[in-house]
Amino acid sequence: MRRFFYATSSDDSNDTGTTYPKLSTLPIGANVELTESIVHHWCRVLRANIGDQGILFDGFGGEYQVQLQTISKKHATVVLLAYSANDRSTPIFTNIGLVMSRGERMDYAIQKSTELGVTAIQLLSSHHGEVNLKPAQVEKKLAHWQQVAIAACEQCGLNRPPLIIWPLSINEWLSNLSANPSNIEMTVSPIVCKLSQDSYYQALQQPADLRMQLSVPAAGQPAMPESLPKVLKQKTAYIQLLIGPEGGLSSDECQQAAKAGFEPWQIGTRVLRTETAPVVALATIHALSQ
Structure with missing residues (x-):
């Protein structure tokens, strides 16, 4: 599955005024709005469809399996399916x-x-x-x-x-x-x-x-x-x-x-x-x- 970095802060002017929560603060089953960079890469460049699954990580540890729920011209949402504590950082x-x-x-x-x-x-x-x-x-x-x-x-x-x-x-x-x-x-x-x-x-x-x-x-x-x-x-x-x-x-x-x-x-x-x-x-x- 494709992996995407879910930035809780952004340097993208298109995201001005939008806040993105740490994924660990959300329960499994929650709907999450994707950042502009992920929408562009996953939905526009890779032409993902509703129902496609991927992996999100926000840098605070672990990763989440997600499924695309909605896609529009500038926005997309996913549902959190499962959490994995995989870190893969070196000691x-x-x-x-x-x-x-x-x-x-x-x-x-x-x-x-x-x-x-x-x-x-x-x-x-x-x-x-x-x-x-x-x-x-x-x-x-x-x-x-x-x-x-x-x-x-x-x-x-x-x-x-x-x-x-x-x-x-x-x-x-x-x-x-x-x-x-x-x-x-x-x-x-x-x-x-x-x-x-x-x-x-x-x-x-x-x-x-x-x-x-x-x-x-x-x-x-x-x-x-x-x-x-x-x-x-x-x-x-x-x-x-x-x-x-x-x-x-x-x-x-x-x-x-x-x-x-x-x-x-x-x-x-x-x-x-x-x-x-x-x-x-x-x-x-x-x-x-x-």
Whole structure:
């Protein structure tokens, strides 16, 4: 069955004035009005018919089997048939500080990181980075990348979308982590604004159990921090990763990362592209945790 993210808050101007309840507040058998984005995708693009069934998830945990009840030009309703507590989130919380790259490479990094269960991605700009967004571009790009993550959730079965966090310079982000790691403000796209306040995501406000910087392989450098296997044995672990741009981080940025507690982590003997590094890092973390 098709899966759709049921956003309780929206960045769609067509939804202005409409409120959408958390699905958990509704009883099985209740009728639910679909958001404009779901109506467009399911009913117009996919040409769904009354009686068709699908899956809704709102990011607050679990998912609901639903059946289309009514369809009109701009609206559609479903009835909640059944609830499943399937979460599919990993027990390891991960927040990637990712220096932004151009076009499809950034989309790929976010999409694949989502499939591998990342909890959040902090967008960064850096000295050698290719992308420095103008203020007028930020909101549009943030919404686009959040939708990339949501679409990946719809495809892979994850019921808690990762938060894509408003871009900062790498210097500002590292300074914030050093100054007050438990009070980092998370500015996100309006579509996940309510969701970001859920208790599940509050782990991101705590100091990380381990911070690692994906680094270029270097002779004499440890392959990975000694504490990583121990951290992965915890019932729940929170790991922050820092991944630089194609040109690498500057020496000053590397020094600042070290002062903020980021330990170098080299995976293999080859240099990974910036869109490949998150995939390899997350896959390795989950493999080591088994």
